[in-house]
Amino acid sequence: MTTILVTGATGGLGRPTVDLLRSAGHDVRALSRRAGDGRVVADLETGAGLEDAHTGVETVLHLATTRKSDAAQTRTLLDAARTAGVGHVVYISIVGVDRIPFAYYRDKAECERLVEESGIPFTILRATQFHGFVADVFLATRRLPMMLTLPVSDQPIAVEEVARRLVELAEGAPAGRVDDIGGPEILTLDELAAQWQRAHGTHKRVWRVSIPGKTMAAFRAGHHLAGLPGYGTETFAQYAERRARGTNEA
Numbered sequence: 001m002t003t004i005l006v007t008g009a010t011g012g013l014g015r016p017t018v019d020l021l022r023s024a025g026h027d028v029r030a031l032s033r034r035a036g037d038g039r040v041v042a043d044l045e046t047g048a049g050l051e052d053a054h055t056g057v058e059t060v061l062h063l064a065t066t067r068k069s070d071a072a073q074t075r076t077l078l079d080a081a082r083t084a085g086v087g088h089v090v091y092i093s094i095v096g097v098d099r100i101p102f103a104y105y106r107d108k109a110e111c112e113r114l115v116e117e118s119g120i121p122f123t124i125l126r127a128t129q130f131h132g133f134v135a136d137v138f139l140a141t142r143r144l145p146m147m148l149t150l151p152v153s154d155q156p157i158a159v160e161e162v163a164r165r166l167v168e169l170a171e172g173a174p175a176g177r178v179d180d181i182g183g184p185e186i187l188t189l190d191e192l193a194a195q196w197q198r199a200h201g202t203h204k205r206v207w208r209v210s211i212p213g214k215t216m217a218a219f220r221a222g223h224h225l226a227g228l229p230g231y232g233t234e235t236f237a238q239y240a241e242r243r244a245r246g247t248n249e250a
């Protein structure tokens with residue numbers, strides 16, 4: 001049994017990761033800014049609560065994100081982890097953060113650098129987009145009479161499968177940057193939109209929007225893809241069906 005602090009424990013990736021760690025018998029500190037069952041309260045922006053949260057912690061799984069200022073928060077976390085003598089930091093990143101000039105990705109690449117230079121033994125895993133992220137993009141435009149897509153492909157992966165890999169890495173020795181992981185298929189956003197519509201019984205016209213610029217060119221070039229065969233096994237179509245059934249079960 002290892003004492004593991006999980007940041008981002010209440011998030012889409014954090015929840016299944018905490019569940020898997022607990023069912024494997026680990027002592028899990030689920031970090032959140034809000035109090036709740038089994039949680040430790042701390043704020044990565046102010047540093048409040050971080051010292052107490054690290055007491056006796058052997059491994060930190062850093063999954064929290066603000067989607068705007070992750071580097072500053074990661075620096076604050078690493079300072080606390082170093083002071084507490086943490087032996088292993090596992091960081092979740094995104095495939096292509098060093099090759100796609102997107103502000104959030106630059107921030108994630110800076111987080112990777114901070115982890116690598118922290119002096120704390122580390123493991124960094126990059127994953128492709130989660131199925132839920134692709135679904136959120138489609139849901140964001142659900143009130144429109146058409147579905148909007150981009151002329152790019154994606155390799156979405158089930159968040160539970162990313163969680164499973166993270167648990168395996170947290171239980172192992174620090175491994176540096178490990179192989180990227182992605183889902184079982186690479187499909188165009190048009191194909192993913194069609195699968196989403198099939199699962200939900202909708203028949204909207206799909207409108208592909210072209211956006212100029214280096215960021216979109218990097219996505220079009222596929223720098224965010226992990227390649228096949230993918231690590232994940234659940235397809236986006238299967239995920240869309242379970243969402244349409246209103247169940248979270250695979």
Ligand SMILES: NC(=O)c1ccc[n+]([C@@H]2O[C@H](COP(=O)([O-])OP(=O)(O)OC[C@H]3O[C@@H](n4cnc5c(N)ncnc54)[C@H](OP(=O)(O)O)[C@@H]3O)[C@@H](O)[C@H]2O)c1
Pocket residue numbers: 007008009010011012013014031032033034042043044045046062063064065066073092093094095108127128129130131133
């Ligand atoms: N979404 C994707 O497709 C994808 C793909 C690859 C990698 N990733 C990476 O996976 C990680 C998790 O993503 P996600 O989609 O699961 O995130 P999410 O659902 O948006 O959750 C964000 C988490 O960050 C925590 N957080 C935010 N600000 C905080 C602060 N100041 N102090 C402490 N905690 C704070 C939140 O905790 P509270 O609100 O409870 O405080 C929440 O648990 C991120 O690093 C992301 O970059 C995501």
